[in-house]
Each structure stands twice: as structure tokens, then as C-alpha cells.
Amino acid sequence: MNGIHGGAVLTRLHFEQAMGIESVPPVAPPPPASGGTEEPRRPVSGRGDAAPSAAPAPAGVDLFTPAITPGAGEPDKAARWKALEAEVQSCKKCRLHAGRTNAVFGCGNKQARLLFVGEGPGFDEDQQGVPFVGRAGQLLNKIIAAMGLKREEVYICNVVKCRPPENRTPADDEVLACSRYLYEQIELVAPSVIVTLGAPATKTLLQTRQGIMSMRGKWHNFRGIPLMPTYHPAFVLRQYTQEVRSAVWEDMKQVMEKLKQS
Numbered sequence: 711m712n713g714i715h716g717g718a719v720l721t722r723l724h725f726e727q728a729m730g731i732e733s734v735p736p737v738a739p740p741p742p743a744s745g746g747t748e749e750p751r752r753p754v755s756g757r758g759d760a761a762p763s764a765a766p767a768p769a770g771v772d773l774f775t776p777a778i779t780p781g782a783g784e785p786d787k788a789a790r791w792k793a794l795e796a797e798v799q800s801c802k803k804c805r806l807h808a809g810r811t812n813a814v815f816g817c818g819n820k821q822a823r824l825l826f827v828g829e830g831p832g833f834d835e836d837q838q839g840v841p842f843v844g845r846a847g848q849l850l851n852k853i854i855a856a857m858g859l860k861r862e863e864v865y866i867c868n869v870v871k872c873r874p875p876e877n878r879t880p881a882d883d884e885v886l887a888c889s890r891y892l893y894e895q896i897e898l899v900a901p902s903v904i905v906t907l908g909a910p911a912t913k914t915l916l917q918t919r920q921g922i923m924s925m926r927g928k929w930h931n932f933r934g935i936p937l938m939p940t941y942h943p944a945f946v947l948r949q950y951t952q953e954v955r956s957a958v959w960e961d962m963k964q965v966m967e968k969l970k971q972s
């Protein structure tokens with residue numbers, strides 16, 4: 711990127727137009743309660759059904775050891791990226807490999823200051839091998855544009871790289887098997903800010919069982935990197951209310967402010 715374009719820093723109106731918000735309450739209210747603190751799940755453009763939720767790794771499991779042994783210094787980064795992607799493309803560490811058309815590694819600027827982490831590929835992503843290309847991806851593109859950025863300026867990836875069947879939430883063991891790839895991607899990009907999209911990504915990186923509704927809108931920390939959880943674009947499409955869209959807007963405002971400061 712790098713950085714929000716100076717004079718093109720998003721205006722509230724710009725974002726509202728992108729998100730389809732006609733008017734925004736002065737204080738973002740909590741999203742509609744559904745009896746719990748989780749995003750309700752059902753298929754939208756790939757991401758889907760309620761099923762086992764991603765959960766913290768069992769005690770004693772090391773999630774932070776790079777999948778590929780790091781080389782020394784910057785010149786090794788290109789080699790590490792290449793090796794990491796090659797490993798993902800041929801990975802069979804969990805059952806999800808059996809149903810994939812393509813492993814979906816990630817895309818964008820490998821030196822991005824802003825990194826988005828979603829849950830896993832849906833149908834369109836599996837077909838194309840690129841994250842966030844379905845309806846939810848189109849909304850994410852709008853959000854990124856409204857932030858004054860281009861999609862190619864940020865880095866986008868998912869917790870699991872292969873599409874779960876029926877777009878269910880990745881199971882704990884699948885998250886555990888795959889998350890080392892995500893951790894190494896984060897280490898290689900070394901972003902200034904991470905945005906987790908939805909509960910599974912938030913739970914995976916923050917090792918928490920708290921729901922997204924209580925986590926979003928507040929800064930958290932992943933290995934020294936400020937992390938802002940927000941709703942998954944697929945959830946926004948399902949709950950296309952002013953309250954939910956405004957919540958995302960409030961979260962992204964904080965992200966833009968953090969990027970300006972960093």
C-alpha cells in the first residue's frame with residue numbers, strides 16, 4: 711500500500727454509500743441479539759452452515775512455530791513465501807484436502823500494512839483459488855475501497871485454506887492443522903494492523919472462546935500487532951441492517967486511525 715491515500719481518506723459519506731447506509735446513528739448500537747454472542751451462520755456466497763466452531767488449540771499445542779523453517783534476513787522471504795505456498799497447494803494435513811478444487815493460499819501485497827483474515831474458502835474461492843471473490847468478497851472489496859485503499863494494497867487470507875464441505879465452520883482439528891500456515895503468512899507480511907473477519911478467525915488468532923459480538927470494536931493484540939475483529943462480510947450480507955453495517959463502519963474507522971498512527 712502503503713498507507714491510506716492522504717487526501718483520499720475516506721469520508722463517512724463515502725463509506726456509507728459503499729455499505730448502503732442511508733443514515734447512521736451517532737453511536738453504533740449493538741447488533742441484533744440472537745440469544746448468544748455468535749454470528750448466526752447460513753450459506754452466503756460460500757460461507758456457511760452452523761457447525762462446530764473453531765476453538766482454541768489444546769493446551770500445550772504450539773501454534774506459533776513456522777511451518778517452514780525461517781531463513782535469515784529479508785532475501786529469504788521470497789523463498790519462504792514460495793515454499794509456504796507450495797506446501798499449502800500440496801497439503802493433506804487434514805480431511806479438507808479431499809474436497810478441494812483449489813487450495814486458497816491468500817492474495818495481495820506481501821508487505822501490506824493491513825491484513826484481513828477470514829474463515830475459509832467458499833464455493834467461488836474454491837473454484838478460483840483466490841480468497842473473497844464471491845458476494846462476500848465483493849462486499850469486502852467495497853469496504854476496502856471505502857477505506858481509501860485498493861484490494862491489491864492489502865493482504866487477504868483465511869484460517870483454513872481448503873473449503874469445508876457445505877461451507878460449514880472449520881472443525882477444531884482442521885483449524886489446528888492449518889493455522890500454522892496462517893501464522894507464517896502473518897509473520898512474513900508483518901502488517902501494522904490485522905482485521906479478523908468473523909468469529910472463527912478471531913478465535914483462532916486470539917485463542918479465545920468469546921463471541922464476535924463482544925470482541926468486535928475493541929483493539930486486541932496478536933503477537934504485538936493490533937488486531938480489530940469485525941463481522942464477516944457474509945454475515946453483513948445476511949444481516950443487512952443499518953446497525954450491522956454501522957458497526958463495521960465504526961470498526962474500520964478505528965482501523966484507519968490506527969494505520970494513520972502507525
Ligand code: SF4
Nearest residue numbers: 801804807872887888
Ligand atoms: S485446510 Fe489447511 S491443513 Fe487442511 S488440507 Fe487444506 S491446507 Fe492442509
